[in-house]
Amino acid sequence: MKTLFTCQYPFDPNSGAAGVTWRLGQEFKQLGHEVEFYSLNDLPKLHPLLKFMSFPAFVARHISRQLQHNPIDVIDTCTGDAWIWATLMQRFHQTSQPRPLLVARSHGLEHIQHLDFLEEARRGNLELGWKYSMYRGSVRLWEAATSMRCADLVLLLNQRDRDYAVEQLGVHPDRAHIVANGISDTMLNLPFEPTPAAGEPLRIAQVSSYIIRKGIQYGTPALNAILSRYPHVELSLLGTECPAQQVYADFAPEVRDRVKVIPYYVNDTLPNLLKGHHIKFFPTVSEGFGIALVEAMACGLAPITTNTPGPLGIVQDGEDALVVPVGDQAALEKALERLIHDRALLDRLRHSAYRTAQRFGWSHIAQDNLRYYEKAEASKR
Numbered sequence: 001m002k003t004l005f006t007c008q009y010p011f012d013p014n015s016g017a018a019g020v021t022w023r024l025g026q027e028f029k030q031l032g033h034e035v036e037f038y039s040l041n042d043l044p045k046l047h048p049l050l051k052f053m054s055f056p057a058f059v060a061r062h063i064s065r066q067l068q069h070n071p072i073d074v075i076d077t078c079t080g081d082a083w084i085w086a087t088l089m090q091r092f093h094q095t096s097q098p099r100p101l102l103v104a105r106s107h108g109l110e111h112i113q114h115l116d117f118l119e120e121a122r123r124g125n126l127e128l129g130w131k132y133s134m135y136r137g138s139v140r141l142w143e144a145a146t147s148m149r150c151a152d153l154v155l156l157l158n159q160r161d162r163d164y165a166v167e168q169l170g171v172h173p174d175r176a177h178i179v180a181n182g183i184s185d186t187m188l189n190l191p192f193e194p195t196p197a198a199g200e201p202l203r204i205a206q207v208s209s210y211i212i213r214k215g216i217q218y219g220t221p222a223l224n225a226i227l228s229r230y231p232h233v234e235l236s237l238l239g240t241e242c243p244a245q246q247v248y249a250d251f252a253p254e255v256r257d258r259v260k261v262i263p264y265y266v267n268d269t270l271p272n273l274l275k276g277h278h279i280k281f282f283p284t285v286s287e288g289f290g291i292a293l294v295e296a297m298a299c300g301l302a303p304i305t306t307n308t309p310g311p312l313g314i315v316q317d318g319e320d321a322l323v324v325p326v327g328d329q330a331a332l333e334k335a336l337e338r339l340i341h342d343r344a345l346l347d348r349l350r351h352s353a354y355r356t357a358q359r360f361g362w363s364h365i366a367q368d369n370l371r372y373y374e375k376a377e378a379s380k381r
Contacts, residue, residue: 001373002034003074004066004100006081008055010041014267017078017107020181020291027182027366038062053135056143060085067100074373076103079110079154080143086150101377104151108288109161110136110144111169112309116213116286123327125217145169148176153376155179155369157289160309174379177372178313181291182365186268187298188358195278195347202340203234203277205301207270207292208284210240210247215306215327219283220250222333227255230340236260238273239292274299278346279339280353284308285326298357302349304335320352 005025009018018039025035043051043058059077063085066072075082082102089099114137120126128137148154148165154176156162162178165171196202204223208214223235235258240247244261251259265273280296280303287310293303294314303321305311306328315321322338324331339346 001073002036002071003028003076004036004038004063004072006038006059006062006075006077008040008052008078008081011037011039014265016291019267020107021076021078021105023182023184023362024366024369027362028370030363031366031370036066049131049135053139056081056084060088072100074101074103076105077147079104079106079147080140081147083143083146083150086147089150101153101373101380102151103153103155103373103376104144104148106144106148106154106156106161106165106288108157108286108310109164110141112161112164112288113213113286114141120212120217120285126212151175152380153177153372155372157181158309158313161288175376179368179372180313180360180365181289181294182362183291183295183298183357183360184268185361185363187271187295188361190271190299192300192351192354193275195343195350198341198343199232201232201234202230202279203236204279204281204336205236205238205274205277205296206281206283207238207274207296208240208282210237210242213284213286215283215285216250218285218327218329219281219332222283222329222336223281224250224252224255225333226336226340227258228252231258233340234258234260236262236273236277238262238265238270270295271299274301277301278350279304279336281332281336282306282311283332284311287311290314294357294360297353298360300350300354302339302346302353304332304339315353315356320349320356322349 005021007018007021011018011022013019013022028035040051059081121128148171154171156178162176165176166173210216227233237247240263247261248256280301282293282303282305284306287308289310293311303315305321305323306326307323317323322335324335
C-alpha cells in the first residue's frame with residue numbers, strides 16, 4: 001500500500017502535528033508500506049501566511065500530478081488540506097476510474113479550538129488579531145469542515161471532537177472514528193524511579209510550548225505560589241519554544257534558582273531530561289490529544305491536567321492523574337499541594353500513569369490506523 005501524508009507544517013519528528021504524522025509514516029514503512037510526505041517545505045518561497053492559506057491548492061496540484069504518474073492508495077491529510085482536491089474528486093464518483101482513499105486526519109478539531117480561543121478572549125487572556133479573524137477563525141474552519149464531509153474516513157483524537165464533527169459539521173457517523181497518537185519506542189518500558197519520601201526534593205515538569213493555549217495564564221501563577229511556599233520543590237519547563245528569559249520573567253526572583261527552562265529539545269532525549277522528575281504539570285485550555293502528557297507518563301510522572309477533551313481520553317481522575325477544571329488556578333495549586341503532601345498518592349498515580357502510557361506505542365497505533373483504512377476502503381467499494 002502507498003500512502004501520501006500531507007501536513008500544513010514542515011515534517012519534523014520533534015514537532016507536534018507534523019511530528020506525529022511523520023512518526024506514523026515511519027511506522028508504516030517498518031510494516032512494509034510505501035510512504036510519501038508533502039508539507040509546507042515543498043512549496044515555493046512565499047510569505048508564511050500566504051503559504052499557509054494557499055497550501056490546499058498546492059496539495060490539489062501535487063495529488064493530481066502524482067496520480068498521473070504513480071498510483072496512490074491512500075491520501076492522508078490534515079483536516080483542511082485537501083478540500084480543493086476533495087471537491088474536485090466528486091467527478092470520479094460518476095466514472096469507473098478508481099480513486100485513492102481520502103482520509104481527513106484531525107490533530108485537534110479546529111472548531112473546538114476556535115471555541116476555546118473565544119472563551120480565553122472573553123476572559124481577557126487572548127487577543128485575536130485580524131490575521132486570525134481573516135483566516136483561522138473563518139476560512140480555515142470552512143475548509144476543515146468541507147474536507148471532512150468529502151472524506152471517505154475522518155480520524156479524530158477524542159470523543160468531543162467526533163461528536164462535534166458529526167452533530168455540527170455534517171460528517172457521516174460511519175466515517176468518523178477516534179484514533180490515538182503514539183509515542184516512540186524509546187519511551188516504553190523505561191526503568192521506574194522511586195518516589196521521594198516526604199520532605200525530600202520534589203521536581204515538577206511542564207512539557208509544552210509556553211503559550212496561552214497551554215494554560216500558562218493559570219499554571220504559572222500556581223507554580224509561583226507553590227515554589228514560594230515549598231523550598232524543596234523544583235520546576236523544569238521543557239520545550240517552551242520561546243527564549244528562557246521570557247519565561248523566567250514570569251517567576252518571582254526568589255524562586256528562579258529552582259526553575260530550569262529548556263526552550264527546545266530532541267524528542268528522543270526527553271526520558272533523560274525527565275529523570276528525577278515526579279509530577280507532570282499540564283494546565284492546558286485546549287487540547288485534542290496531549291502527546292507530551294503520554295510521554296511524561298511513560299517516564300514515570302504523575303499528571304496534573306485539565307478536563308479538556310484530549311487528556312480526558314487518556315487519563316481518569318484519581319486513577320492515573322489528578323484532573324482539574326480548565327482555567328482554575330486555585331484547583332491547579334491545590335492539586336500540586338496534594339501530591340506534595342501525600343507521597344503515597346503520588347507514588348500510586350505515578351505507577352498507574354506509567355502503566356497507562358504503555359498502551360500508546362506506535363506499532364499498536366499504526367495497526368489501528370491501517371484497520372480503519374481497510375474498513376473505509378471496503379465501504380468505498
